[in-house]
Amino acid sequence: MDKNNFSRDEIVRILDSEDPAVSDELFQNARRIRSKIQGDKIFAYGFVYFSTYCRNNCNFCYFRRDNGIERYRKSEEEALAYAKALIDSGVDLIDLTTGEDPLYHQEAFATFANIVRTIKQDYGTPVMVSPGVVSHEVIDKLREAGADWYALYQETHNRDLFGKLRIGQDYDERMNAKLYARDSGMLIEEGLLAGVGETSEDVADSLLTMGEIGARQCRVMSFVPQEGSPMEHSETPDRSRELKIIGLMRSLYPEALIPASLDVDGISGLKDRIDAGANLITSIIPPMSGLMGVAHSVMDVDTGGRTIEEASRILGEMGLRIATRREYIDYMNEVLRK
Ligand code: SF4
16 A cells, blocks of 8 residues: 555545454554654654633533533743643653633633743743634734644535534634644644544545645544543544554644544543654643543543653654654654745
8 A cells, every 4th residue: 555645435435344454554654654754763852732711612521611510720920830841751742722811811821922932932842822712803812822733624525524623713714723733834733533423524624624724733533532522422532543543644644743642531641642653742731730531531641651751661662763853853844834
Protein backbone atom coordinates (compact mmCIF):
# COMPACT_ATOMS: atom_id res chain seq x y z
CA MET A 1 0.00 0.00 0.00
CA ASP A 2 2.92 2.38 -0.38
CA LYS A 3 0.84 5.45 -1.15
CA ASN A 4 -0.07 8.69 0.52
CA ASN A 5 -3.28 9.55 -1.15
CA PHE A 6 -6.64 7.94 -0.72
CA SER A 7 -9.90 8.85 -2.39
CA ARG A 8 -13.05 9.23 -0.31
CA ASP A 9 -14.16 5.73 -1.43
CA GLU A 10 -10.81 4.18 -0.50
CA ILE A 11 -10.95 5.78 2.94
CA VAL A 12 -14.43 4.38 3.49
CA ARG A 13 -13.31 0.93 2.30
CA ILE A 14 -10.38 0.90 4.74
CA LEU A 15 -12.55 2.07 7.64
CA ASP A 16 -15.18 -0.58 6.92
CA SER A 17 -12.77 -3.46 6.34
CA GLU A 18 -12.62 -6.07 9.07
CA ASP A 19 -9.54 -7.71 7.59
CA PRO A 20 -6.63 -7.32 10.05
CA ALA A 21 -4.21 -7.37 7.10
CA VAL A 22 -5.69 -4.08 5.89
CA SER A 23 -5.03 -2.37 9.24
CA ASP A 24 -1.56 -3.88 9.53
CA GLU A 25 -0.60 -2.60 6.11
CA LEU A 26 -2.04 0.84 6.90
CA PHE A 27 -0.08 1.10 10.16
CA GLN A 28 3.17 -0.17 8.64
CA ASN A 29 2.88 2.38 5.88
CA ALA A 30 2.12 5.12 8.45
CA ARG A 31 5.20 4.23 10.52
CA ARG A 32 7.36 4.18 7.40
CA ILE A 33 6.17 7.67 6.44
CA ARG A 34 6.75 9.01 9.96
CA SER A 35 10.20 7.55 10.22
CA LYS A 36 11.19 8.95 6.80
CA ILE A 37 10.15 12.45 7.85
CA GLN A 38 11.26 12.65 11.46
CA GLY A 39 13.35 9.58 12.25
CA ASP A 40 12.96 8.45 15.86
CA LYS A 41 11.59 11.73 17.20
CA ILE A 42 8.16 12.00 18.82
CA PHE A 43 6.87 15.37 20.02
CA ALA A 44 5.21 15.93 23.40
CA TYR A 45 2.77 18.60 24.63
CA GLY A 46 1.99 19.62 28.19
CA PHE A 47 -1.67 20.23 28.91
CA VAL A 48 -2.82 23.01 31.22
CA TYR A 49 -6.61 23.01 31.48
CA PHE A 50 -6.88 26.08 33.65
CA SER A 51 -10.61 26.80 33.71
CA THR A 52 -13.38 24.22 33.55
CA TYR A 53 -16.17 26.83 33.39
CA CYS A 54 -18.08 26.79 30.11
CA ARG A 55 -21.03 28.66 28.66
CA ASN A 56 -21.82 25.82 26.23
CA ASN A 57 -23.75 22.62 26.53
CA CYS A 58 -22.08 20.11 24.22
CA ASN A 59 -23.88 16.81 24.63
CA PHE A 60 -20.72 14.70 24.84
CA CYS A 61 -18.85 16.80 27.38
CA TYR A 62 -18.38 16.45 31.13
CA PHE A 63 -17.76 20.18 31.50
CA ARG A 64 -21.01 21.27 29.76
CA ARG A 65 -22.77 24.17 31.44
CA ASP A 66 -25.69 22.21 32.83
CA ASN A 67 -23.62 19.45 34.42
CA GLY A 68 -23.60 20.06 38.17
CA ILE A 69 -19.93 19.33 38.70
CA GLU A 70 -17.32 21.03 40.82
CA ARG A 71 -15.36 23.47 38.69
CA TYR A 72 -12.13 25.37 39.03
CA ARG A 73 -10.53 28.44 37.55
CA LYS A 74 -6.80 28.64 38.25
CA SER A 75 -5.11 31.98 38.77
CA GLU A 76 -2.54 33.35 36.33
CA GLU A 77 0.23 32.45 38.79
CA GLU A 78 -1.05 28.90 39.23
CA ALA A 79 -1.41 28.32 35.49
CA LEU A 80 2.13 29.60 34.96
CA ALA A 81 3.51 27.40 37.72
CA TYR A 82 1.96 24.30 36.10
CA ALA A 83 3.27 25.33 32.71
CA LYS A 84 6.77 25.88 34.10
CA ALA A 85 6.80 22.47 35.80
CA LEU A 86 5.79 20.83 32.52
CA ILE A 87 8.42 22.77 30.57
CA ASP A 88 11.09 21.76 33.07
CA SER A 89 10.02 18.13 32.70
CA GLY A 90 10.78 18.34 28.95
CA VAL A 91 7.58 19.01 26.99
CA ASP A 92 7.92 20.78 23.63
CA LEU A 93 4.85 23.03 23.85
CA ILE A 94 2.22 24.15 26.34
CA ASP A 95 -1.40 23.64 25.32
CA LEU A 96 -3.46 26.22 27.22
CA THR A 97 -7.04 25.05 27.31
CA THR A 98 -10.24 26.33 28.92
CA GLY A 99 -13.95 25.80 28.55
CA GLU A 100 -15.66 28.81 27.00
CA ASP A 101 -15.39 30.60 30.33
CA PRO A 102 -17.75 33.65 30.47
CA LEU A 103 -15.31 35.48 32.75
CA TYR A 104 -12.55 35.40 30.14
CA HIS A 105 -14.98 36.68 27.54
CA GLN A 106 -15.96 39.54 29.87
CA GLU A 107 -12.37 40.59 30.41
CA ALA A 108 -11.52 40.23 26.70
CA PHE A 109 -9.00 37.45 27.38
CA ALA A 110 -6.52 39.70 29.17
CA THR A 111 -5.50 36.98 31.67
CA PHE A 112 -5.26 34.35 28.94
CA ALA A 113 -3.03 36.64 26.86
CA ASN A 114 -0.77 37.34 29.86
CA ILE A 115 -0.26 33.63 30.42
CA VAL A 116 0.57 33.10 26.73
CA ARG A 117 3.03 36.01 26.76
CA THR A 118 4.95 34.75 29.78
CA ILE A 119 5.23 31.17 28.49
CA LYS A 120 6.32 32.31 25.05
CA GLN A 121 8.58 35.21 25.91
CA ASP A 122 9.96 34.38 29.36
CA TYR A 123 9.96 30.59 29.19
CA GLY A 124 10.87 30.42 25.46
CA THR A 125 8.30 27.71 24.80
CA PRO A 126 5.76 27.40 21.95
CA VAL A 127 2.10 27.78 22.90
CA MET A 128 -1.15 26.34 21.60
CA VAL A 129 -4.37 28.05 22.66
CA SER A 130 -7.69 26.22 22.97
CA PRO A 131 -10.15 28.81 24.32
CA GLY A 132 -13.12 27.72 22.17
CA VAL A 133 -14.75 30.08 19.69
CA VAL A 134 -13.48 33.63 20.16
CA SER A 135 -13.73 36.85 18.16
CA HIS A 136 -11.18 37.90 15.57
CA GLU A 137 -9.95 40.57 17.99
CA VAL A 138 -9.24 37.94 20.64
CA ILE A 139 -7.48 35.72 18.11
CA ASP A 140 -5.32 38.74 17.20
CA LYS A 141 -4.60 39.40 20.87
CA LEU A 142 -3.55 35.81 21.56
CA ARG A 143 -1.45 35.67 18.41
CA GLU A 144 0.28 38.94 19.27
CA ALA A 145 0.96 37.59 22.76
CA GLY A 146 2.87 34.78 21.05
CA ALA A 147 0.44 31.90 20.50
CA ASP A 148 1.67 29.67 17.68
CA TRP A 149 -1.38 27.43 17.37
CA TYR A 150 -5.14 27.77 17.59
CA ALA A 151 -6.90 24.48 18.30
CA LEU A 152 -10.61 24.33 17.66
CA TYR A 153 -12.31 21.05 16.92
CA GLN A 154 -15.37 20.76 14.78
CA GLU A 155 -15.63 17.10 15.96
CA THR A 156 -17.59 16.25 12.80
CA HIS A 157 -18.03 17.88 9.41
CA ASN A 158 -21.56 16.57 9.04
CA ARG A 159 -23.62 19.65 9.87
CA ASP A 160 -26.63 17.68 11.16
CA LEU A 161 -24.48 15.66 13.51
CA PHE A 162 -22.64 18.82 14.58
CA GLY A 163 -26.00 20.30 15.57
CA LYS A 164 -26.74 17.26 17.74
CA LEU A 165 -23.35 17.34 19.45
CA ARG A 166 -22.64 21.04 19.87
CA ILE A 167 -26.11 22.14 20.89
CA GLY A 168 -27.02 25.69 19.91
CA GLN A 169 -23.64 26.44 18.34
CA ASP A 170 -23.00 27.69 14.84
CA TYR A 171 -20.99 25.43 12.53
CA ASP A 172 -19.79 28.27 10.34
CA GLU A 173 -18.85 30.58 13.20
CA ARG A 174 -16.63 27.83 14.58
CA MET A 175 -15.07 27.04 11.22
CA ASN A 176 -14.58 30.71 10.38
CA ALA A 177 -12.74 31.42 13.64
CA LYS A 178 -10.29 28.67 12.69
CA LEU A 179 -9.87 29.95 9.16
CA TYR A 180 -9.31 33.50 10.41
CA ALA A 181 -6.55 32.24 12.71
CA ARG A 182 -4.94 30.40 9.80
CA ASP A 183 -5.16 33.41 7.51
CA SER A 184 -3.61 35.63 10.13
CA GLY A 185 -0.56 33.39 10.36
CA MET A 186 -1.32 30.88 13.10
CA LEU A 187 -1.05 27.14 12.73
CA ILE A 188 -4.39 25.41 13.24
CA GLU A 189 -5.48 22.11 14.69
CA GLU A 190 -8.70 20.42 13.61
CA GLY A 191 -10.23 17.43 15.37
CA LEU A 192 -12.91 14.79 15.17
CA LEU A 193 -14.61 12.51 17.65
CA ALA A 194 -15.04 8.84 16.77
CA GLY A 195 -18.09 6.93 17.93
CA VAL A 196 -20.70 9.70 18.15
CA GLY A 197 -23.02 8.46 15.43
CA GLU A 198 -20.89 9.34 12.42
CA THR A 199 -20.73 7.16 9.31
CA SER A 200 -17.53 6.10 7.57
CA GLU A 201 -18.41 8.60 4.84
CA ASP A 202 -18.55 11.34 7.50
CA VAL A 203 -15.10 10.36 8.72
CA ALA A 204 -13.77 10.43 5.17
CA ASP A 205 -15.25 13.91 4.71
CA SER A 206 -13.62 15.07 7.95
CA LEU A 207 -10.24 13.69 6.91
CA LEU A 208 -10.40 15.38 3.53
CA THR A 209 -11.66 18.65 5.05
CA MET A 210 -8.66 18.74 7.37
CA GLY A 211 -6.42 18.88 4.32
CA GLU A 212 -8.57 21.43 2.52
CA ILE A 213 -8.49 23.90 5.41
CA GLY A 214 -4.75 23.50 5.92
CA ALA A 215 -4.82 21.97 9.40
CA ARG A 216 -1.24 21.17 10.39
CA GLN A 217 -2.30 19.20 13.42
CA CYS A 218 -5.11 16.66 13.04
CA ARG A 219 -6.65 14.95 16.02
CA VAL A 220 -9.03 12.04 16.53
CA MET A 221 -10.30 10.89 19.88
CA SER A 222 -12.72 8.09 20.67
CA PHE A 223 -15.85 9.23 22.43
CA VAL A 224 -15.87 8.35 26.13
CA PRO A 225 -19.23 8.64 27.92
CA GLN A 226 -19.28 11.36 30.56
CA GLU A 227 -21.19 11.16 33.81
CA GLY A 228 -24.12 13.57 33.99
CA SER A 229 -24.11 14.36 30.25
CA PRO A 230 -26.95 13.47 27.87
CA MET A 231 -24.64 10.89 26.22
CA GLU A 232 -23.73 9.28 29.53
CA HIS A 233 -25.21 5.95 28.46
CA SER A 234 -23.85 5.85 24.91
CA GLU A 235 -21.12 3.32 24.28
CA THR A 236 -17.49 4.06 23.72
CA PRO A 237 -16.38 2.71 20.32
CA ASP A 238 -13.89 -0.05 19.69
CA ARG A 239 -10.46 1.59 19.50
CA SER A 240 -9.66 0.00 16.13
CA ARG A 241 -11.62 2.85 14.52
CA GLU A 242 -9.51 5.59 16.14
CA LEU A 243 -6.31 3.74 15.25
CA LYS A 244 -7.30 3.39 11.61
CA ILE A 245 -8.15 7.09 11.47
CA ILE A 246 -4.69 7.90 12.86
CA GLY A 247 -3.10 5.67 10.19
CA LEU A 248 -5.15 7.32 7.46
CA MET A 249 -4.25 10.82 8.68
CA ARG A 250 -0.54 9.94 8.63
CA SER A 251 -0.84 8.58 5.09
CA LEU A 252 -2.83 11.55 3.82
CA TYR A 253 -0.76 14.21 5.61
CA PRO A 254 2.79 12.91 6.04
CA GLU A 255 4.13 16.01 7.81
CA ALA A 256 1.16 16.77 10.04
CA LEU A 257 1.23 16.50 13.78
CA ILE A 258 -1.10 13.69 14.76
CA PRO A 259 -1.64 13.20 18.47
CA ALA A 260 -1.67 10.05 20.51
CA SER A 261 -3.86 11.51 23.23
CA LEU A 262 -3.33 10.12 26.70
CA ASP A 263 -6.79 11.41 27.50
CA VAL A 264 -8.70 8.49 26.00
CA ASP A 265 -7.06 5.40 27.53
CA GLY A 266 -4.35 6.88 29.73
CA ILE A 267 -0.71 5.93 29.36
CA SER A 268 -1.61 2.34 28.45
CA GLY A 269 -3.08 3.61 25.19
CA LEU A 270 0.12 5.28 24.06
CA LYS A 271 1.88 2.42 22.28
CA ASP A 272 -1.01 1.46 19.99
CA ARG A 273 -1.52 5.04 18.86
CA ILE A 274 2.18 5.56 18.15
CA ASP A 275 2.21 2.24 16.29
CA ALA A 276 -0.70 3.49 14.18
CA GLY A 277 1.34 6.50 13.02
CA ALA A 278 0.87 9.24 15.62
CA ASN A 279 3.91 11.50 16.09
CA LEU A 280 2.88 13.57 19.08
CA ILE A 281 1.92 12.79 22.66
CA THR A 282 -0.71 15.10 24.09
CA SER A 283 -2.32 15.51 27.50
CA ILE A 284 0.80 15.26 29.62
CA ILE A 285 -0.43 16.72 32.92
CA PRO A 286 1.52 17.60 36.07
CA PRO A 287 0.74 15.01 38.76
CA MET A 288 -1.00 16.15 41.97
CA SER A 289 -1.90 19.50 40.39
CA GLY A 290 -5.67 19.14 40.58
CA LEU A 291 -5.76 19.83 36.84
CA MET A 292 -8.03 17.74 34.66
CA GLY A 293 -8.02 16.11 31.28
CA VAL A 294 -10.98 16.21 28.94
CA ALA A 295 -12.29 12.75 28.02
CA HIS A 296 -10.91 10.87 31.00
CA SER A 297 -10.58 13.80 33.29
CA VAL A 298 -8.51 12.18 36.03
CA MET A 299 -7.22 8.88 34.60
CA ASP A 300 -3.51 8.37 35.38
CA VAL A 301 -3.05 12.02 36.34
CA ASP A 302 -2.27 11.88 40.03
CA THR A 303 -0.50 8.55 39.85
CA GLY A 304 2.03 10.25 37.60
CA GLY A 305 1.16 8.09 34.58
CA ARG A 306 0.78 11.04 32.24
CA THR A 307 4.33 12.27 32.57
CA ILE A 308 7.28 12.71 30.24
CA GLU A 309 9.25 10.09 32.20
CA GLU A 310 6.59 7.44 31.70
CA ALA A 311 6.05 8.33 28.04
CA SER A 312 9.82 8.30 27.41
CA ARG A 313 10.13 4.86 28.93
CA ILE A 314 7.45 3.45 26.64
CA LEU A 315 8.88 5.19 23.57
CA GLY A 316 12.35 3.89 24.45
CA GLU A 317 11.06 0.33 24.27
CA MET A 318 9.82 1.13 20.76
CA GLY A 319 13.15 2.58 19.63
CA LEU A 320 11.75 6.12 19.74
CA ARG A 321 12.41 9.21 21.86
CA ILE A 322 10.89 12.56 22.84
CA ALA A 323 12.12 15.39 20.62
CA THR A 324 13.89 18.31 22.26
CA ARG A 325 12.18 21.69 22.30
CA ARG A 326 14.71 22.96 19.76
CA GLU A 327 13.85 20.08 17.42
CA TYR A 328 10.14 20.84 17.83
CA ILE A 329 10.61 24.55 17.11
CA ASP A 330 12.68 23.74 14.02
CA TYR A 331 10.00 21.31 12.82
CA MET A 332 7.29 23.89 13.39
CA ASN A 333 9.14 26.63 11.54
CA GLU A 334 10.84 24.66 8.78
CA VAL A 335 8.25 22.00 7.99
CA LEU A 336 4.82 23.08 9.23
CA ARG A 337 5.08 26.77 8.40
CA LYS A 338 6.70 26.44 5.01
S1 SF4 B 1 -16.66 20.59 24.55
FE1 SF4 B 1 -15.75 22.57 25.11
S2 SF4 B 1 -17.31 24.05 24.45
FE2 SF4 B 1 -18.36 22.09 24.59
S3 SF4 B 1 -19.23 22.03 26.66
FE3 SF4 B 1 -17.21 21.02 26.72
S4 SF4 B 1 -15.76 22.59 27.35
FE4 SF4 B 1 -17.63 23.60 26.65
